[in-house]
Amino acid sequence: MINLRDKGADLWEGWNRPKRITFVFALLVVISLLPFAGNFSFSSFLNTPSASYQDVLVYPIGMFILMALGLNIVVGKSGLLDLGYVAFFAIGAYTDAILTTKTHLNTWQVMPIGIALAMLSGVLLGLPTLRLRGDYLAIVTLGFGEIVRIVILNSSITGGTNGVASIPNPPSVLGQKLDLNHSVNFFWIVLVMILLVIWMIRRFTVRRPGRAWEAIRQDEDVAILMGVPILRYKIWSFSIGAAIGGAAGVIFAAKVLVIAPDMFTFNVSVLILSCVVFGGMGNIWGVVFGATMLAYVPQRIRFITNARELVFGLVLIIVMNLRPDGILPRKKREKLSARKEKSA
């Protein structure tokens, strides 16, 4: 089966700098204009039938992409199976909900606090558990996700089952309002966040942390023999992933205005993990694509109502059977070598 990722990489490597810049710029323009696609006849097929298309772009699509990128660092890059990722999203969301309703802080001021709290919980969870391997880690993280949800469900400050309502919208950015009537602006904010995260991940990946994660994923014992302090790098991976989940949570709460514990169930962890696996573990573009599809398609086919999830599930099973490494898998080394040899 053809490897789209390698095809794309081939094309990209063949281009010179101006060509690449033009391409990225054009792509960004198209993506930023996506919220208006529903208004034109040639692109109206993108419209989601029973939900506001512009809202769908922010949630679930934008949120899923952010979370999937964060989880991909943990699962895809470092090979740590985290089944409780939703916990960090919840921590971010509740940090924003509580602080913006109970103090004078606004969303942007809460953002670093939410990220820090998510990271901190990532470290606290990671310190004792990242010594565990494989299945054990999966079980413990699954438990962590549930514990966070149950704590939220049972404390008074989080509003218990009712959750938190009347969460304020973020203050305007560059004179652009961020409220119910301006989903487009939310989309652009989320788009900027996604681009920042991608930029950050790419920087990490080509540097020492990326090498360390890669080594840990491929063979933990050998990584130790190379002198990689594996616990430290696993905790970094965990807390960076957590930070991204937390950031997504903060913006999520500020967008939807009401949050409740049932938005943060185990299902979300599984769905985000599916985005990563479906798109192609370890590859940023695959993950972005996977998250987009898994967030968008169920909204697009809402008209088939009850059978929707069944159809969706079947499609997932079929696709994963045809492409077990995901739609856009991580780069295939043999081809890479061929390319480098050609240019060498």
Added chain:
Amino acid sequence: MRLEIKDLRVHYGKIEAIKGISFVVNEGEIVTLIGANGAGKTTTLKTISGLRKVSSGQILFDGEDISNVPAHERVDLGISQSPEGRGIFPGMTVLENLEMGKYNRKNRKIEMNEDLEMVYGLFPRLKERAFQAGGTLSGGEQQMLAIGRSLMARPKVLLLDEPSMGLAPQMIANIFRIITQINKQGVTILLVEQNAQQALQRAHRAYILETGNVVKEAKAADLLNDPAVREAYLGTGAH
């Protein structure tokens, strides 16, 4: 540099795999540890490099007990292991694997080219395959890569776990020749082998390990002629 193992015991759960062994590797030596399957050779090496915990006893490196030094820091001390079954990173290229061998070196940028050339000098095949994925190398090439990679850390003592495993006779001779060459360049070597014939020919001294105990210590050349050893580890001696 002197590596001394004192009364070492290692457990897997309740099973005692190493039952109080002692041995010495002096600077500049090739010492070989010979034993049948399950004798505890790999366990011994893993314990020296820190992958397994010591239950009791000491690992003295230049007189200092390193048994509580974290594994990843033992590389900095000068202990480098080439793991059993080659243990390379299959998804990284040959070059990336070699670079990983220098992961913890403070001067890695300065040393990199020089040491790559040194490894390529020992194993020209690796240079030809520099951009090929480790996992797609042949068994012998993977073995070369594992040894070359462990040299990238500029070790004082090199721990080799069955470098001849699964290789054709010609390749085995080649690998052992290079082991001698590495030793001549000043690297002390602790060599674990089942291929006793080759190991004893190359080593200065040898220890025989049986189910977690050292049962014999001698000059390698003497063991080659020891009838009991020939019987147990060299087959009929028809090699």
